[in-house]
Amino acid sequence: MLNRRNFLKLGAVTATTTVAGGACLSTQAAKDLPQWGNKDFSPTTGKSRKAIPSACWQCVTRCANMGYVEDGRLVKIESNVNSIRTEGVMCAKGQGAVNHTYDPDRILYPMQRVGERGSDEWKRISWDEALDMIAARMKKNRDAGTPEKVVYHYGRAKASHSKTIGGFFKAYGTGSIGNHTALCEGGKWTAQELTWGGHYDNWDFDNTKFVLNFGSNVLETHTNHIPTAHRLLWAMAEKGVEMVTFDVRLSNTAAKSKEWVPIKSGTDGAVLAAMINVVMSEGLYKGDGEEFLKYTRVTEDVNADVPAKIAAIKAGVKDYTPKWAEKISGVPASKITALARKFATTKPAVLVSYRGLVAHYNGNEGERLAQLLCAVTGQIDKPGTRMKAVGAGWKWPKIPSAKKIKKLDIFDGFPGQVAYPTHHVAETVLPMIKDGRNGRPDMYIMYCWTPAYANGHIGEAIEILKDEKLMPFIVSVDPFYGDSTMYADLILPDTPFTERWTAEDMVDPAQIGEFYIRQPFTKPLGEARDFSDVVFDLAKRLGVDMGKAKSHEDFVRLACENTPGVKDAGGFEYMKKHGVWHDKNATPQQQVYNRPVPESVYKAKGVVLDKASGVYWKPASEADAKKGYVATKGAYKKYVAQQMPHGVFSGFAPDKVNKSGYLELWSPLLKAKGFNPFPTWIPIPEHQKMGPDDLVLTTFKHAAQTHSRTMNCKYLAEVYHNNPAWINPVTAKARGIYDGDRIKVTSEVGEIVTKARVTEAIIPGVVAISHHCGHWAYGRYASGRRAPSTDEERGDRDFKFKWWTENGVHPNWVIPNSPDPINGQQRWMDTVVQVTRV
Amino acid sequence: MTTVSTPTMTRRQMLKRVGAATAGVTVVAAAPMAARAAKQEVRYAMVIDTRRCSGCQACSIACKAEFEVPLGAVRSWVEHVEVGKYPNVERRMLPRLCNQCSEPPCVDVCPTEPKKATYKRKEDGIVVVDESLCIGCAKCLEACPYDARFMNPFKGDPVKTKGNGVADKCDFCLHRISQGVQPSCVNTCQGKARIFGDLNDPTSAVAKLVEEFDTTVLLRDKKTKPSVFYIDADYLEAKKDPKADQYFRLDTHRKEASSKRWS
DSSP: OOOHHHHHHHHHHSOEEEOTTSOEEEHHHHHHSSBOSSOOBOTTTOOBOEEEEEEOOSSTTOOEEEEEEETTEEEEEEEOTTOTTTTTOOOHHHHHGGGTTTOTTBOOSOEEEOSSTTSOOEEEOOHHHHHHHHHHHHHHHHHTTOGGGEEEEESOOOHHHIIIIIHHHHHHTBOOEEOOHHHHTHHHHHHHHHHTSSOOEEEOTTTOSEEEEESOOTTTOOTTHHHHHHHHHHHHHHHOOEEEEEESBOOHHHHHSSEEEEOOTTOHHHHHHHHHHHHHHTTTTTTHHHHHHTTEEOSSOTTOOHHHHHHHHHHHHTTOOHHHHHHHHOOOHHHHHHHHHHHHHSSSEEEEEOHHHHSSTTHHHHHHHHHHHHHHHTOBSSTTSEEEOOOOOOOOOOOOOOSSOBOOSOSSOSTTTOSOOTTOOGGGHHHHHHHOTTOOOSEEEEESOOHHHHSSOHHHHHHHHHOTTTOSOEEEEESBOOTTGGGOSEEEEOOOGGGOOEEEOOOOTTSSOOEEEEOOSSOOSTTOOOHHHHHHHHHHHHTOOOTTOSSHHHHHHHHHHHSTTHHHHTHHHHHHHHSEEOOTTOOOOOOOSOOBOOHHHHTSTTOEEETTTTEEEOOSSHHHHHHOTTTSTTGGGGEEEEEETTEEEOOSOOSSSOOOSSEESSOHHHHHTTSOSSOOOOOOGGGGGOOTTEEEEEEEOOTTOOSSSOTTOHHHHHHSOOOOEEEOHHHHHTTTOOTTOEEEEEETTEEEEEEEEEOSSBOTTEEEEESSOOOSSSOHHHHSOOOTTOOSOTTOTTGGGOOOOOOOOOGGGSOOOOBOTTTOOBOTTOOEEEEEEO | OEEEEEEEEOHHHHHHHHHHHTTSOOEEEOOGGGGGOOOSSOOEEEEEEGGGOOOOOHHHHHHHHHHTOOTTOOSEEEEEEEEEETTEEEEEEEEEEOOOOSSOHHHHHOOOSSSOSEEEOTTTOOEEEOTTTOOOOOHHHHHOTTOOOEEETTSSOTTTTTTSOEEEOOOTTHHHHTTTBOOHHHHHOTTOOEEEEETTSTTSHHHHHHHHSOOEEETGGGTOOOSEEEESOOTTSOOSOTTSOEEEEEEEOSOTTGGGTTO
């Protein structure tokens, strides 16, 4: 509970300022000890440690960091104080990355399976043997005209890694490239692509006055975690910014909020709909909302004026009263009304949303309702609100694609299952391989991808991976003996990120864009090699053209030399020395949508107006022009501008789908697929049929772990290695369950036995189990299971002091693979379960 | 993970339980200036502003790596306390470390002669361990009311210490601050909840914070005069109706009785 008096004093003492290099330090701290960081010394000898600027990769945020090397050994990782994204701070996960390099269960040599799949029987082979094996299969499929049977499935390949590795496979001729985004937050991105085009929303905590949070645990974990989270903490502490958090569970984010509003799982959309109802019925849209509605589409008529739009929204939300939402969500109507008023009238305020809102059957509509609430209050794409994010725009060296690319249609869900899988449907890839109707891979290459651990229905995934008839050859590129890697036929020892090069680009909450690179802290151990280097070798064996670059380091160097700004600052040498660069003269990006477009542009040759959408575009042919903008495949790539009643504007340009340049909240695309074009409350079907014994299982993440790749970090595992199921005392008591009891959690796809954490910090009717835990491989720190060929402790003097014996239980054994029907997002939060005492 | 959970505790019981769970920690408003009795020129101190702490454990991990602290031991850690009754439940975070006491009980019990292996530095008030003098008797671990010490098996002469290792604990990152660099736990903290500096310099951030805020110290009744001050570390105060049954749960990632494991 914030002590008001203490709060008022705080601002004066720790007022912050920006010092040279862009790092934000407390003036007072700067005086007391002049150096915030970027320097470290040995505590035993006092000797200066070698500082190497690089970038983290523990989570997708990929913060700039600084590694410290002593006698050739990586000993410490900190933040890079010159980063405008992190402003010199770092999370636990980033700190814990120091353990990856020296994990005693790290795989250091290529290995070929000799026993049954999953039997842990392997033999060490040479890189030449390993690459010959892969190249032979690739040649065979290319010669047979089936390059698509070479499937490359990655969990994370970003920026230059995406360009080189993905580029190699496309140059070879396969488009069978899978990702993991639907398991993460793909649904949120699709909803954003349908509404404002592009994705990544930045929550501008630096300038906001109020934060309304639907299901984001931003202080513990987020796609742009530390760059965003530290700004929120500072805003709350220094400016008294209040946050209200809707969540089924008291996350640390909810705990730091002014108020935690417990909400029934999957009902956030109903509350958002009711808030829009309050805004409309009380006229709170007047002013900023009315102004923004000029740039918003809420009716079929693209030429509708603002009063017509207001009437359409009022009609669309008239049944969504706060009382109605109270019955669905359990949130008191008075609270919904009060928060709607507060959000609409506190300028600026930011609407935050994440998996609590979007990892549901109705997640797409939840995010569209969030966008609508922002639109009608004008709390959008301007300082202090939710804004379109800005990343670094590298100029990449070109890797020419093959003339013809073929792909297996196994990445977008079963036929008719998902309307707009713009980030694919990772959770149905293995089931589709099992099904076989759209073909199967001859070679399945997993890169930073653990399908058995990361998807739902683990039991089924393992069966599929073990079945040599379904997948004759599985390659895993992994620095560690991962939970899926153990079922592979060939393991390529990847480097942990601490030994890699990358040119990086993750979005910048300062709305400017930060260019940064990753460089190795130390040389790869053993024979480990970065897969983005290995593909250059494979390309040579296959006669595939990789363009100018000769290696991944070379590719990063070329990117630095090609990219304006970075090049002028000193290119690769500058980046190796400083790690980060941003344009100091740039102004933060805001309001991308209201720039008038000159006639010379929208009346240029080849540009036509599509009357139905009001989009000026450049159709490739007469036939396309006739078909129209919305119906023409890939038309969004030809977008020029948006005609609106008050002029022609840049608009919210489309990115992945043929939306108009409005913030599109009446979607012809959704209408065409049988969904309501206007944002709509959709009840979760399974939740409507729940009996008295049923509970909803939800998942969450802890601040000291990433989803699946950090339990081998001993320092992180020591902090968080066990994940008992959170359950409210009322819910527990009804089942005779007491704190610490062993409980069975059963769903339609399986059951697990875990322990109960009976806690007041969760809504009744829900059981919450975190990710991270329950590894069955990934080395001894993660699971107790030793990786093959790791007989010695490799100098890890700590191992004998590992004191924890429990590794937790993975909830994914009981969660089915089930996508949001609009966007394919895996529905992590919808599973109906029964919980009993064992 | 050490967990204490008793869903049906009275506040009185709760306070007792806290005592047991956190080595007798109670929080009492401190008169900050009274703790300024030390005579040395510099008195390094830390102010921990719990309002800025999100319980993320970055400080714990940063410290672990900085010193290669063995598994099972900690120099710095964070306690989480859940208290209240649904839906009025809170989670409070309390970062912990050696309190660098002005009257350190650990120094009093150190038996080495003529020089004590654990002593308080005259120049800046930091309590340190000279590992070349430590005989591994672990008396200082028993004496510390904050459970801030552990036996480090990786340090010391195995013969002299009879294989016990030497006593170890937080030294405010002496090797960094002596070079003008912020302590490892301070520079990683995303909320900037840990503020470090010289309490004897009235213009320093810590001096101003201690002067102007209702700071508290841990276990004031032990008369150790800590140099670690807390803003809003009031999680032990009853938040709700004191007559109502109180749920209380303390989580720390410390191994239970970790400090005793090598003794």
